[in-house]
Amino acid sequence: MRKTIIVSNRLPVKITEKDGEFSLQASEGGLATGLGSIYREGNNIWLGWPGQEITDPKQQEKITRQLRQMNLMPVFLTQEEINNFYEGFSNETLWPVFHYMAVYARYDQGYWDAYYQVNKKFRDIVMQVAEQGDIIWIHDYQLLLLPGMLRAEMPEISIGFFNHIPFPSYELFRLIPWRAELVEGMLGADLLGFHTFDDTRHFLNAVSRILPVNTSANVVSYNDRTVVVETFPMGIDFNKFSALGNDPGVKHQLQNLQENFQQERMVLSIDRLDYSKGILQRLQAFELLLQLHPEYVGKVVLYMIVVPSRDTVPQYKELRDEIDKLVGNINARFRTLSWHPVQYFYRSFPVEVLAALYNYADICLVTPMRDGMNLVSKEYVASRNNNDGVLILSEMAGASKELIDAIIVNPNNIGAITRAIVDALNMPLPEQQRRMKQMRQLVSKFNINHWVKLFMTRLEEVNEMQQNMLARRVNQETAVLIRQQYRKSKRRIIFLDYDGTLVGFQSNIDMAAPDPDLYQLLRELAAYPGNDIVMISGRKHETLGEWFGHLPLDLIAEHGAWQKTKEGEWYQLPGLTDKWKQEILPMLEQATDRTPGSFVEEKSYSLVWHYRKVESGLGELRANELMNTLRYYTQEKGLQVLPGDKVIEVKNIEINKGKAALSWLNHKKYDFIMAMGDDVTDEDIFKALPPKAITIKVGSQVSAAQYYLRSHHEVRHLLRTLKTVHLEV
Structure with a gap:
């Protein structure tokens, strides 16, 4: 039975250890909530690291059994793998580059080797449960190589990939020594998803510059597969955050906040400790507010939660020290006996406390330097059931592309953030409600379940499109049918374009001369009784004459302006002018x-x-x-x-390959007609030829032609198989 396999670096569980015994508890994160509708159903499964190093085989077996009851499957990692794959390559190479902080990136061969090996480990465990017909949905930057690894093992399987962090511009991405391997890995997927159109554009640009692939709009043609790259802004569980306001625990927390802050206006800031979050700039903006607007002293408080993260890493430890110092300086400078300007907490809080803060805060300040989406902004909006409150949002967060009714700021502009806080503090209630209502409608509609459904539906559409494309490729079966038609016929005509069809493109156009193998192939095809081979090219007639005049071929040059039969001389179309x-x-x-x-x-x-x-x-x-x-x-x-x-x-305009081809058909009656070409000009031939003709586009699947081939090598191979028919007869 067909199933869906979700793969991410972490499983949606929390593992706690007590006296050597491990206990499991389901996580309630945004992604876990959205994907719950998938992985908990039937024989679907979510595969990932359980979050703890577990080396004892018996413990591994026990935990695996427990997880399988929850439709989860573990990938056990050693401490060394966690250090080099996760902390190393994922977070010290990819994270800084993808967040435009390349100055912090480390390009360590050992990190890369571990990243490659762990992606292989994930592949091997997926292979244990994956079967033909399954859907695999891979998540995030820790597993960029996995789609390609799985594609190599199971070419027909359906693979989706979603990147939850920004994708950098080519200028930054190219700094990574293993950039080609990374995009090749990603292109193993059928559908690639990003939060914003900018990320999608950056990826397409990087791919087209790094690999020899064709990209058209949001479609990449790679290894004879069509890969679609789309924008899917991720949502949250709107109903959950909206309903939390009525939860008794949240109401109790809300009452505590009202007692503690009374008349004070609250500016809320919630972030994980990271240099991409703009925490220092936010503090500087708040300090500037108190400095320029002394009327807010004692009346406004910045309630700042920073969730601990990797604070053993030097950059993070340094950042934490700087935050501590700046908070201390602001509080020392501005506090009064009854008022602390910055309420700073370096720890995580349960969701009930966060919901109470979302409900209470007058302003939510979300100003990351770069962020894939930023769900805090959406959680704040979802919590504002009275349609009041103001969201100040960085233009560098993915959410800013949707939540356009927030006050949008450049996170590097301290003065602009300060002015935004002043504007928010003074915003009339009707204006707050107008903005918040629009944002709540959007967050409600584009929720996490909508995001999941949208992605899965699009993946099905892409797979369907690929099957249609595959049906048009000249495969072994199609080639047999073409050979049968060729063998049965008595009079045959084959129109062949030159550049891109019989030879590859050269940067120097004069270097694309025919090779001995091509001469031999054309000579043998043209010599067979009943065959007319027509070279129809955009090349100058002098060049075509020099290259092919000695062969028994008909030649059409310059798209039909000059024509020559195998026995005759060059003649040009009448009525043409070059005065223009x-x-x-x-x-x-x-x-x-x-x-x-x-x-x-x-x-x-x-x-x-x-x-x-x-x-x-x-x-x-x-x-x-x-x-x-x-x-x-x-x-x-x-x-x-x-x-x-x-x-x-x-x-x-009179010069047209299609018209030229038709004029050739008027001379004789043919019972086998075939045309092959790779260019826009060849489309005129495909459209002009009768329906019984076999038309083949080279290098592209989008065409008026019936079939397509990938390259000039495949064209020559097909022509050789026609040549062998002569030997069989």
Whole structure:
């Protein structure tokens, strides 16, 4: 029976040890709540580290049995693995780089080796329970290699991956020595999810720059698979936080807060100890508030909770010391006998206390330097049942893309945070309610269950799309059908594009000359009785003539402007003019002057701007600019602008590979027609040929062609199999 396997670094349990005995308690974190609807059902399972080093095999066996009753499965890690994989590579390499704090990153080979081995350990345990037809959903930055490792073992299985922290821009990601291995691992998934569109864009940019892959919009074509990259902003359990306000325990805590603070206005700050959270800047902003606005002395308090985290690591210990010092300085400078400006707690609190604080605080101050989503902001909003209160939110938190009715600030701008606090303290109740109502509606709708459902539905859609694409690939079965049609027919015509179809692309266009193997293949195909082989290319007719004039091939050059039968001489399409070039050429030359690595190629009746050698990104930018300019000038001149693979071509509208191919079909009756091409211009052939024709797109699955192949190597292989039919006959 089909099941869903959730994989994360940690299991949703708390393990406590007493006198050598371990006891388990289910965790109530946001992710555990949302995924509870999945992993607790049927034979579904959640797999991860239980959070403790357990080395005794008997204890491991006992805990495994207990966990299996909760639909959980443990991955036991040694202390050394925890140190190097989790504390090391995950938190000292990936965490700082992904949070734009690359100055703290350590690129240690030992860390990487441990990260690789632990991902392998996770793979082996997933393999023990995974079966064909299952869905695997992998979570977060500790397991970036796992999708690829599983894909290698189970090519047909459905894999989703979600990254819960930001994904950095390419300029930062490229600093990691193992960057290619990381993105290759991630691309093992069918669907990759990120919190924000920025993260999605950064990932797509990194992939296209690091690997030789094709990306189109949010789709990556990798290893003959379509990988979809989407944005899924994560939500919270809205109903839980909204209902907590009526909980007796929370009401009791709320009463205590009212007695302790009475007339004081509360600014709430809750964070884990981390340099990405902007805690020091928040304190500096509050200090500036008391300095510039003495009227708030004794009337406003900053209630700051910092949850302990990795404080044995030097950067974290240093950060904690700085927080302690700054809190001490503010309190020493501004406190009165009855008032402490900063109420600072370095510990975690139960959810009832947090809910009471969310309900009581006038302002929630959430200003991380960088954060994947930040659920504290959403928890505060969900708790405000009276639609009052003000949220001040960093523009660097993923939540800021959704909670646009918060006061949005740059966390590096201390003055702006101070002004935001003043604005929040003075915001009229109707304005508070207008903003909070909008945010509550959004947090209520896009809750954790909505997020889970959205991701799983999209994963199913992606798998369906992949199956449709797979059906179009020329596989062994399809190749047999093509050979059968070829064998039965008496008169055959095969249209072949050149660049990208029979040979790979070269940065220097003159270096893509035919090799002996290709000459031999074409010679044997063309020599067989009943075969007409037509080379149909955008290349100059002089070049095609030089390369293939000695072979018994028909040649169509410059997309159809020049044509030549195997027995005849070159002739050009009548009625063509090149007078337009004098107006268009300066535009292309101007683009060339602004773009190092680009050049202009002039053909008889077309001009081509090449940018294959241009820096990635810059070439695309200039190409888009040039396309927009050219479209404006060519609309009424009978010209066509064609974007190709790292080229833009301007040509007479009468010149068309489709028309040229049809003119060849008018000469004779063929009972086998096949066309293969890789470019936009080849789409004209695919559309023009009759329905019985076999049309094959090379290198892309998106096409009007019936089938597709991945590369020119596969094209040659298919043509060789046709050649072998001659030997069988």
